[in-house]
Amino acid sequence: MLLGLTGGRLLPSPRRCLLHCRHIKSAATAASGVGDGVLSAFRSICGEEGVSLGEAVREQHGKDESVHRCRPPDVVVFPRCVEEVSALAKVCHKHRLPIIPFGTGTGLEGGVGAVKGGVCFSLRNMEQVLDLHPEDFDVTVEPGVTRKALNAYLRDTGLWFPVDPGADASLCGMAATSASGTNAVRYGTMRENVMNLEVVLADGSIVHTAGKGRRPRKTSAGYNLTNLFVGSEGTLGIITKTTLRLYGIPEAMVSAVCSFPSVQAAVDSTVQTLQAGVPIARIEFLDDVMIDACNRFSSLSYPVTPTLFLEFHGSEQSLQEQVKTAEDITQSNGGSDFQWARDTETRNRLWKARHDAWYAALALRPGCKAYSTDVCVPLSRLPQIIVETKEDLIENRLTGPIAGHVGDGNFHCLMVVDPNNPEEMHRVHLFTERLARRALAMDGTCTGEHGVGLGKRALLCEEMGPVGIQVMRSLKDTLDPNNLMNPGKILQREEP
Amino acid sequence: MLLGLTGGRLLPSPRRCLLHCRHIKSAATAASGVGDGVLSAFRSICGEEGVSLGEAVREQHGKDESVHRCRPPDVVVFPRCVEEVSALAKVCHKHRLPIIPFGTGTGLEGGVGAVKGGVCFSLRNMEQVLDLHPEDFDVTVEPGVTRKALNAYLRDTGLWFPVDPGADASLCGMAATSASGTNAVRYGTMRENVMNLEVVLADGSIVHTAGKGRRPRKTSAGYNLTNLFVGSEGTLGIITKTTLRLYGIPEAMVSAVCSFPSVQAAVDSTVQTLQAGVPIARIEFLDDVMIDACNRFSSLSYPVTPTLFLEFHGSEQSLQEQVKTAEDITQSNGGSDFQWARDTETRNRLWKARHDAWYAALALRPGCKAYSTDVCVPLSRLPQIIVETKEDLIENRLTGPIAGHVGDGNFHCLMVVDPNNPEEMHRVHLFTERLARRALAMDGTCTGEHGVGLGKRALLCEEMGPVGIQVMRSLKDTLDPNNLMNPGKILQREEP
Numbered sequence: 001m002l003l004g005l006t007g008g009r010l011l012p013s014p015r016r017c018l019l020h021c022r023h024i025k026s027a028a029t030a031a032s033g034v035g036d037g038v039l040s041a042f043r044s045i046c047g048e049e050g051v052s053l054g055e056a057v058r059e060q061h062g063k064d065e066s067v068h069r070c071r072p073p074d075v076v077v078f079p080r081c082v083e084e085v086s087a088l089a090k091v092c093h094k095h096r097l098p099i100i101p102f103g104t105g106t107g108l109e110g111g112v113g114a115v116k117g118g119v120c121f122s123l124r125n126m127e128q129v130l131d132l133h134p135e136d137f138d139v140t141v142e143p144g145v146t147r148k149a150l151n152a153y154l155r156d157t158g159l160w161f162p163v164d165p166g167a168d169a170s171l172c173g174m175a176a177t178s179a180s181g182t183n184a185v186r187y188g189t190m191r192e193n194v195m196n197l198e199v200v201l202a203d204g205s206i207v208h209t210a211g212k213g214r215r216p217r218k219t220s221a222g223y224n225l226t227n228l229f230v231g232s233e234g235t236l237g238i239i240t241k242t243t244l245r246l247y248g249i250p251e252a253m254v255s256a257v258c259s260f261p262s263v264q265a266a267v268d269s270t271v272q273t274l275q276a277g278v279p280i281a282r283i284e285f286l287d288d289v290m291i292d293a294c295n296r297f298s299s300l301s302y303p304v305t306p307t308l309f310l311e312f313h314g315s316e317q318s319l320q321e322q323v324k325t326a327e328d329i330t331q332s333n334g335g336s337d338f339q340w341a342r343d344t345e346t347r348n349r350l351w352k353a354r355h356d357a358w359y360a361a362l363a364l365r366p367g368c369k370a371y372s373t374d375v376c377v378p379l380s381r382l383p384q385i386i387v388e389t390k391e392d393l394i395e396n397r398l399t400g401p402i403a404g405h406v407g408d409g410n411f412h413c414l415m416v417v418d419p420n421n422p423e424e425m426h427r428v429h430l431f432t433e434r435l436a437r438r439a440l441a442m443d444g445t446c447t448g449e450h451g452v453g454l455g456k457r458a459l460l461c462e463e464m465g466p467v468g469i470q471v472m473r474s475l476k477d478t479l480d481p482n483n484l485m486n487p488g489k490i491l492q493r494e495e496p
Numbered sequence: 497m498l499l500g501l502t503g504g505r506l507l508p509s510p511r512r513c514l515l516h517c518r519h520i521k522s523a524a525t526a527a528s529g530v531g532d533g534v535l536s537a538f539r540s541i542c543g544e545e546g547v548s549l550g551e552a553v554r555e556q557h558g559k560d561e562s563v564h565r566c567r568p569p570d571v572v573v574f575p576r577c578v579e580e581v582s583a584l585a586k587v588c589h590k591h592r593l594p595i596i597p598f599g600t601g602t603g604l605e606g607g608v609g610a611v612k613g614g615v616c617f618s619l620r621n622m623e624q625v626l627d628l629h630p631e632d633f634d635v636t637v638e639p640g641v642t643r644k645a646l647n648a649y650l651r652d653t654g655l656w657f658p659v660d661p662g663a664d665a666s667l668c669g670m671a672a673t674s675a676s677g678t679n680a681v682r683y684g685t686m687r688e689n690v691m692n693l694e695v696v697l698a699d700g701s702i703v704h705t706a707g708k709g710r711r712p713r714k715t716s717a718g719y720n721l722t723n724l725f726v727g728s729e730g731t732l733g734i735i736t737k738t739t740l741r742l743y744g745i746p747e748a749m750v751s752a753v754c755s756f757p758s759v760q761a762a763v764d765s766t767v768q769t770l771q772a773g774v775p776i777a778r779i780e781f782l783d784d785v786m787i788d789a790c791n792r793f794s795s796l797s798y799p800v801t802p803t804l805f806l807e808f809h810g811s812e813q814s815l816q817e818q819v820k821t822a823e824d825i826t827q828s829n830g831g832s833d834f835q836w837a838r839d840t841e842t843r844n845r846l847w848k849a850r851h852d853a854w855y856a857a858l859a860l861r862p863g864c865k866a867y868s869t870d871v872c873v874p875l876s877r878l879p880q881i882i883v884e885t886k887e888d889l890i891e892n893r894l895t896g897p898i899a900g901h902v903g904d905g906n907f908h909c910l911m912v913v914d915p916n917n918p919e920e921m922h923r924v925h926l927f928t929e930r931l932a933r934r935a936l937a938m939d940g941t942c943t944g945e946h947g948v949g950l951g952k953r954a955l956l957c958e959e960m961g962p963v964g965i966q967v968m969r970s971l972k973d974t975l976d977p978n979n980l981m982n983p984g985k986i987l988q989r990e991e992p
Contacts, residue, residue, distance in 0.1 A: 135767055136874035136905075158771070178716040189714050191723070192688050207963045211941070214959070216872040217904045218685050219941040220674040220727055222948055222956050222986055223968045227687070227723035231716055248773045271631055275654070277744045277810070279775065314773070315821075321813050376712040378632035408713045409632075445707070445715040452718055460718050463710070467703045471975070472719045478974040479967070490718055 034074040034119065038095055042077055042119075045087045050078040050125075061102050061112065061120040065167070067371045067419060068110030068454055073100055073120035080125045082198060082206060082240040089238065090204035092119050098487050099202070101234040103143055103173030108372050109453025111177065111233050115488040121238055123172065129153050130241070131213075138195060138215050140243045143172035150244075159246040162187040162281075165449065166355045172239040177451040178231030182354070185274075185407030186281045186313070187247060189449065194230050198241035202480040207237070215243050228475070233451050234486035236479045250313035253281070254323065255347045256338035258310065258330050259303040263287070263390075264383040265333040266306045270406045271379050272329045278322050282311035283407040284354055287390065290361070290401035290414070297360030298353035303336065308406070309354055310338075311347075357403045361414035364399055369419045373432045375439035376410040376448025385438055389413065392434060396427055410448035433459070457492045530570040530615065534591055538573055538615075541583045546574040546621075557598050557608065557616040561663070563867045563915060564606030564950055569596055569616035576621045578694060578702060578736040585734065586700030588615055594983050595698070597730040599639055599669030604868050605949025607673065607729050611984040617734055619668065625649050626737070627709075634691060634711045636739045639668035646740075655742040658683040658777075661945065662851045668735040673947040674727030678850070681770075681903030682777045682809070683743060685945065690726050694737035698976040703733070711739050724971070729947050730982035732975045746809035749777070750819065751843045752834035754806065754826045755799040759783070759886075760879040761829040762802045766902045767875050768825045774818050778807035779903040780850055783886065786857070786897035786910070793856035794849035799832065804902070805850055806834075807843075853899045857910035860895055865915045869928045871935035872906040872944025881934055885909065888930060892923055906944035929955070953988045 042051045052058070053075050062072030074097075079085045092099050098118025105112060114120060127144030134157045141150060148168045151160050165174060165181035173179075175197060180189035187193070195217070196210040208214070209225035229236055260266040263285075270283050286294065291307045294300060308330070312322045327338055341347040353360075362370045377385055386402060393400045393413070404411025413435065417428045436446035436459045446452075446459040461469050473491055476483075483493065538547045548554070549571050558568030570593075575581045588595050594614025601608060610616060623640030630653045637646060644664045647656050661670060661677035669675075671693065676685035683689070691713070692706040704710070705721035725732055756762040759781075766779050782790065787803045790796060804826070808818045823834055837843040849856075858866045873881055882898060889896045889909070900907025909931065913924045932942035932955045942948075942955040957965050969987055972979075979989065 133874060133876065135876040137770070138874070178720070180714055184714060188688070191714075191720065192684070201963075201967075205963050207967055208961065209964070211936075211959045211964060212961055213939055214936075214941060215874055215939050216906075216935075216941045216944060217875070218676055218680060218687075218872055218906060218944050220943045220945050220947045221941045221952070221959055222727075222964075223732075223971055224674070224687065224723045224727050225964065225967060227720045228971075231718075231720050236719075248771050250773060274633070275744050277746060315817060317817050318814050321811060325811075376714055378629060378634070378711055379713070380629065380631040410712075410714060439712075440707075440710075443709050443711050445710060445712045445717045447716045448712060448714050449716050451716045456717070463707045463717055465704065465708055467697075467701050468705070468707060468718075468721065471697075471703055471721060474974045475719055475724075475971065478970045 033095060033097060038091060038097070039075065041091045042075070042088060045091070046077060046079050046084045050080070052076045052078070061105070061122060062114055064105050064107035064110060064112050066108045066110050066455070067369050067417065068113055071113030071115050073114035074117045076120040076122050078122050078125050082200065085121060085200045085238055085240050086204045086206055088119070088121065089200050089202070092484060093203045093482070096482055096484065099238065099484055100486050101176065101238045103170030103176070104146060104168065106167035106169045107173070107177060107453065108374070108450045109455045111451060111453040111486070111489055113454060115454070123170070123240070126240065132157070133215070134159055136215065137246045138243055139246055140241055141171050142241060143170055143239060146170055147174065154246070158249055160249050161244055162247055163190055163193055171244065172242045175230050175242045176232065176234055176239055178449065180405070180408070180449045182282045182284055182405060184405060185283060186279055191227055191230050193245045194226055194242055195245060196243035197226055197229050197239050199229050199237035199239055201237045202482065202484050231451065233453060233489050235476060235490050236485060251315045252319050253311060253313050253347065254319055255309065255311045255341040255350050256323070257302055257350065258308045258338055259336040260306045260308070261334045263306045263386045265335065266308050267379070267382045267406060269308065269330045269333045269335060273326050274407060276325050276329065278325050279314070280310060280322070280326065280407065281313040282309065284309040285402070285404045285406035285411065286357070287386065287402040290357060290403045293360040293364050293401050294353050294357060297363050298356055300353055302339070309350060354403070357401070358414060361401050361416050364401070365416045365418070367418070368416045371415040371417055371428065372412045372450070373415060373435060374410065374412050374447050374450040375436055375444060376408065377439050377442045377444030379409045381442040381444065382406060382409055382411070385442055386411065388438060389435055392431060396431055398427060398431055400431070408448065409444070437462070452490045454489060457490065460490065529591060529593060534587060534593070535571065537587045538571070538584060541587070542573060542575050542580045546576070548572045548574070557601070557618060558610055560601050560603035560606060560608050562604045562606050562951065563865050563913065564609055567609035567611050569610035570613045572616045572618050574618050574621050578696065581617060581696045581734055581736050582700045582702055584615070584617065585696050585698070588980060589699045589978070592978055592980065595734065595980050596982050597672065597734045599666030599672070600642060600664065602663035602665045603669070603673060603949065604870070604946045605951045607947060607949040607982070607985055609950060611950070619666070619736070622736065628653070629711070630655055632711065633742045634739055635742055636737055637667050638737060639666050639735060642666055643670065650742070654745055656745050657740055658743055659686055659689055667740065668738045671726050671738045672728065672730055672735055674945065676901070676904070676945045678778045678780055678901060680901060681779060682775055687723055687726055689741045690722055690738055691741060692739035693722055693725050693735050695725050695733035695735055697733045698978065698980050727947065729949060729985050731972060731986050732981060747811045748815050749807060749809050749843065750815055751805065751807045751837040751846050752819070753798055753846065754804045754834055755832040756802045756804070757830045759802045759882045761831065762804050763875070763878045763902060765804065765826045765829045765831060769822050770903060772821050772825065774821050775810065776806060776818070776822065776903065777809040778805065780805040781898070781900045781902035781907065782853070783882065783898040786853060786899050789856040789860050789897050790849050790853060793859050794852055796849055798835070805846060850899070853897070854910060857897050857912050860897070861912045861914070863914070864912045867911040867913055867924065868908045868946070869911060869931060870906065870908045870943050870946040871932055871940060872904065873935050873938045873940030875905045877938040877940065878902060878905055878907070881938055882907065884934060885931055888927060892927055894923060894927055896927070904944065905940070933958070948986045950985060953986065956986065
């Protein structure tokens, strides 16, 4: 079963691309080793229109949604199938050229920057939904398929893919960064929902992490290669297919908003709701600054206090019970009455406001940039870390509303910063390091779902300790001995 | 928070052990390189009573519950803490001695056999429950703690650890083989429930796969080392601590038995129950031969037709709804009325009968041995593979009742075989290979939860293909370059 999904993104026209290529080719060539021979080889694999040296195209592929500066690749290639990805990778391998996979560019830790130049593999032309098996609750997708495109495709099947990081990211990119988001408390992260991957390795060989075409719901057959590549951020290989678990669309969904007198009260309510066995689908925390920003940006009028956005999935009858239990718990912690979003439109507006938190934060300081940093701690440590972090923000005169997937102990500070003010940028940098170290001191992690990328390599060393880092480095050296796959990400290395 | 759990197992008395050691030391020494110097080093690390050369002790540690023949190690050591495990491993590393970790010996694919001799690390003396955090739903255990011991320990906390492979296995051993069992359809397997591991590597260094003491509910920090070691069957390192996710004990549980006119009807009911979003906790299939054996062995009187054992967890109210939906579905597929097990005692008797399937199968042919083989396929392929497998059994005059975790597409044939009849053993061997290949041809795996061990190494090659096997082999070579960690398991290698 195949479907070509037509994305809204535009390829540069072949004509423009070629003219542009001729213009800047020599500059790129000189610096990077991407010579005429290499470009000819690329063109013979994926056509004239599948190779771009255009400055705008390169710049577009050199940055994500973080504040890490643009690091354009020397050339961008647009393969159309795994065979082309493999052939292109073989050329790169032969010429020792870095390979940087690119999905939608919605990452948050600088994962797509070509810090050593090289070849960006833009995978947007591989956009087929393959092998949907509704009765087995699984589907396989190519890297150009985003989560919204997949769910649109699934609409008539009664199934959906629930992992939702907010951005309309590529599903293979979500696998590569081990993404999660608002629904993870109920449905898990990408780690729990990827069943198999097709990966092109640094030498161009193709591996299926659970064996070609396999999709059992569980397996004990050998090492878990699937979860070695999930979260590897393009540093071990290029993900060219992902097989995902699907879920039945719940009979009913209802959302609610509840305001609390304190962070502690909101978090206590969360822990008690989970302890009570309520299978809550989403439980999102917004601090007073964040809800204020959302109110302004999305024309809402919630009280400006610590707030939970909740969502319940299930049958009509089970929803009643879930909601009653959650209401009893929140009220015993001093929470407000629930404000309801029952119909789809109101519910969508509510979650749009949550997903627009980024823009709401930005609107607090027009002209600034947003930088979302992410940590995760055991649930019981959330109140303390949030209170300390808010004090830190005030003390250091920083704007950083807090929003988080509180059922997982995961939260973000949406730092709003003037990129032209180096002193403020430095203060933000120091703040994010303090935040990560605070999480590490509380048995947590420096990143719950954004990944390491460029921004958290030093923190990863502190988190893992020297033996853990050594094991990670040895895995990288084994699978990518020439350090070609997205070099400079996750692990820091000595320059040769 | 610490608790020493007193297991029922007995150490050989130091006196007996020493006498025995002196008697057979030279024989072991000659064959294996476990010379006096090595033994002295071992004794200086874990005491006289922590080193055993006794034949009975070695034989006890050379086999699991499979039909693979006993392959005793040259010596068994009984470390009491991770530092002793590390020090012992360093001695083994220096002298290039194989290391075989041993938990409870309840494996099913020959994973503990010392096929190249060497040193068995029996971990039963490390039996502490460490760091229980009820409010964070996590706990850390040493390798001597079994799942029943943990759940007994947790009884007053309102929490439990649901993964249940039947045997009262060590939790670290369950991590090592990526075990699962009856509850996996709702709570996942070990892959989804292990948050962190402490592992002693081949050179004796100690790694914490998610960083020392860390226990966030999710993380994107670097490569997923935790799931590289889960399911590695002792071939990459010795698991000395496991941090596990816990769950709230459901308010209510109820079990039921339902008989069906055909395998197809039972499987269709399972798929439709999952599609309807019923959060079923257990849904176990037993074929006519299996239910007949269970009836005889456990004094039950269920109809001798394809049967489902079901269990529902939740609030009283949600149970009513779950049960009603499941009953509607089973009846529409021609299932019988549910036979109920509501009180704890009746429920326990029911599940004891299910867990005793092994002994029930054995009782079909007194004096024989049982051999449980395990495959997993996508749900929709279950009816066909079960029907074909039953035909195969009849055609080849084999006794092999079928029981399975049908919600995951995972099932077992409990082969009952006369170990003194080589011709029958050979027929069983050929049958299990055909069964595994049938699963592979249906997009499945040769093992859903038992692991590869010795028995399925050739099948793993067929399942993964050459590139996948090469990647697995390169990971093994990287982490264990001298092939000391449980050599000969999972991956076949050329003899040096």
